[in-house]
Amino acid sequence: MVAVVPFDQRAEVLRMNAVDKIFPGDVQALRGMDLQVREGDFISLLGPSGCGKSTALRLIAGLSDPTAGRIEWAAERQAGDIGVVFQEPTLMPWATVMQNAYLPFRLEGRSFNSAKDDILQALRLVGLEKFKNAYPRELSGGMKMRVSIARAMVTNPKLILMDEPFAALDEITRFKLNNDLLEMQARIGCTVIFVTHSVFESVFLSDRIVVMAARPGRVIEEVCVDAPYPRTEEFRTSAEYAAHCRAASRALEAAMEAA
Amino acid sequence: MTADAQVPYPPTAAAPVVDAEEARRARKRRIEQAARWVLPVVVMALTIWLWDRLVAWNDIPHYILPGPGRVWGSLTGDWAILWDAALLTGRITLMALVVAVLGGAGLAILFNQSRMVELSFYPYAVILQVTPVVAIAPLIFIYVESKTVGMLLCAWIVAFFPVLSSTTLGLNSVDHNLRDLFRIYHASRWQKLWMLQLPSALPYFLGGLKIAGGLSLIGAVVAELVAGTGGVGAGLAARIQEAGYRLNIARMFAALALVAAMGVFIFAALSLLSHLMLRKWHESAIKREG
Numbered sequence: 001m002v003a004v005v006p007f008d009q010r011a012e013v014l015r016m017n018a019v020d021k022i023f024p025g026d027v028q029a030l031r032g033m034d035l036q037v038r039e040g041d042f043i044s045l046l047g048p049s050g051c052g053k054s055t056a057l058r059l060i061a062g063l064s065d066p067t068a069g070r071i072e073w074a075a076e077r078q079a080g081d082i083g084v085v086f087q088e089p090t091l092m093p094w095a096t097v098m099q100n101a102y103l104p105f106r107l108e109g110r111s112f113n114s115a116k117d118d119i120l121q122a123l124r125l126v127g128l129e130k131f132k133n134a135y136p137r138e139l140s141g142g143m144k145m146r147v148s149i150a151r152a153m154v155t156n157p158k159l160i161l162m163d164e165p166f167a168a169l170d171e172i173t174r175f176k177l178n179n180d181l182l183e184m185q186a187r188i189g190c191t192v193i194f195v196t197h198s199v200f201e202s203v204f205l206s207d208r209i210v211v212m213a214a215r216p217g218r219v220i221e222e223v224c225v226d227a228p229y230p231r232t233e234e235f236r237t238s239a240e241y242a243a244h245c246r247a248a249s250r251a252l253e254a255a256m257e258a259a
Numbered sequence: 260m261t262a263d264a265q266v267p268y269p270p271t272a273a274a275p276v277v278d279a280e281e282a283r284r285a286r287k288r289r290i291e292q293a294a295r296w297v298l299p300v301v302v303m304a305l306t307i308w309l310w311d312r313l314v315a316w317n318d319i320p321h322y323i324l325p326g327p328g329r330v331w332g333s334l335t336g337d338w339a340i341l342w343d344a345a346l347l348t349g350r351i352t353l354m355a356l357v358v359a360v361l362g363g364a365g366l367a368i369l370f371n372q373s374r375m376v377e378l379s380f381y382p383y384a385v386i387l388q389v390t391p392v393v394a395i396a397p398l399i400f401i402y403v404e405s406k407t408v409g410m411l412l413c414a415w416i417v418a419f420f421p422v423l424s425s426t427t428l429g430l431n432s433v434d435h436n437l438r439d440l441f442r443i444y445h446a447s448r449w450q451k452l453w454m455l456q457l458p459s460a461l462p463y464f465l466g467g468l469k470i471a472g473g474l475s476l477i478g479a480v481v482a483e484l485v486a487g488t489g490g491v492g493a494g495l496a497a498r499i500q501e502a503g504y505r506l507n508i509a510r511m512f513a514a515l516a517l518v519a520a521m522g523v524f525i526f527a528a529l530s531l532l533s534h535l536m537l538r539k540w541h542e543s544a545i546k547r548e549g
Binding site: 058061062063079080082084086088090092093094095103104106107108135136137 | 434442444445450455461539541
């Protein structure tokens with residue numbers, strides 16, 4: 001049973017066609033994964049550990065090649081087209097907040113002065129402009145994650161990949177970052193693929209939830225969350241939210257049984 | 260949108276201590292701080308006093324064991340000779356350290372960039388390291404004409420390896436997510452080396468440097484003992500040997516004290532350098548409360 005994704009006019013960013021990934025030792029991490037990503041999508045990959053959601057993300061990022069199947073980008077992929085946020089903030093400890101956010105530009109060969117306005121804008125977006133000269137060790141876990149998000153967004157990428165970015169944070173910080181993430185996405189209009197194992201987080205954030213099962217990793221169901229954006233704290237306590245959470249939980253249970 | 264914690268930046272000064280437990284802890288910290296300097300000085304004073312008494316009580320002749328007063332006399336009286344010797348030994352040591360750093364870090368980067376070069380040469384670096392320099396030194400001075408070059412070579416052999424091995428470890432200790440991030444942004448090999456691997460390796464390199472500083476002094480001393488004094492004048496080790504032949508034991512002690520002081524100076528200077536380079540960001544340089 002696959003929920004029907006409402007047709008829309010948005011342009012395609014990339015498409016995964018029957019992608020398989022087999023690791024040495026005959027471990028099938030991913031089998032026959034299809035995924036269509038359109039501009040402005042907020043897609044969550046939801047599933048138990050070992051279901052291949054992080055593998056799918058690595059394949060999309062180009063860090064690893066599919067064993068079979070294809071990942072097709074609508075346009076030629078450039079270096080700054082993808083932003084990534086890992087589960088850890090993954091900042092360079094020897095560099096200030098500003099220098100960390102400058103990294104994608106620096107690797108492109110852009111001078112600091114020409115990039116400065118973009119960097120400050122990204123830091124403003126995550127609310128850390130005042131901390132631009134701080135070193136990572138001076139920041140809290142949530143603030144480090146904000147720097148990581150600013151770095152991912154600074155190049156205005158076509159696609160942002162997030163691999164359980166808030167899993168290690170406390171719930172209060174996580175809720176706050178969820179809200180802020182949606183606000184940022186609305187403001188810069190980026191496309192996001194978000195890996196999580198939290199039903200509540202995926203329903204709150206995404207318009208599509210791809211539910212995956214483990215051994216072998218595969219897509220079980222696509223749940224559509226058609227609640228309108230902007231979603232605020234009220235949405236978190238609404239009946240509509242609860243209904244979507246139930247639907248996603250049922251799909252996840254089905255995925256666990258299928259495994 | 261605001262940050263999740265309202266931490267002022269830069270952090271303001273700590274609030275005054277109020278409760279009894281914290282006051283106790285602060286007092287303990289102050290006492291420990293003072294003891295860090297006072298205790299070693301007391302131990303040294305006691306040792307020198309005991310040494311002096313032992314010599315006086317037992318009437319030990321000065322050509323067997325001079326008292327501390329006589330050693331001090333030699334240190335001040337022979338200062339011109341000893342200072343020249345110290346300058347020579349110090350120069351060899353510093354030059355050897357520079358060559359060890361260039362060679363050790365250079366080899367580490369080379370090994371890191373080419374696995375094949377590493378597989379070819381790493382075993383020989385280990386062999387060079389495990390063979391005692393005292394055993395290699397006489398051979399070196401057969402083939403190397405210049406005393407200075409020979410001494411440098413000896414000191415380099417003992418000192419380069421800690422720099423090589425710790426820098427290699429550092430270059431390979433890059434956060435794997437950061438490595439992935441650099442790949443996603445299509446970083447070149449040089450960008451990866453310059454912006455990621457070298458900064459990651461810095462704390463490891465500085466650790467190796469501290470060890471290499473002490474070892475290059477050892478290398479210089481060993482080289483002097485083997486090379487003798489001809490040609491370049493006498494360093495501290497050569498002065499120790501020479502004074503020993505003349506039963507001038509006081510001067511032996513005085514020269515030895517200078518060698519020790521030089522070792523301490525090198526260690527302190529390199530520790531300071533390490534602290535200055537890491538204090539802003541590295542865990543090792545951070546003081547934590549409690």
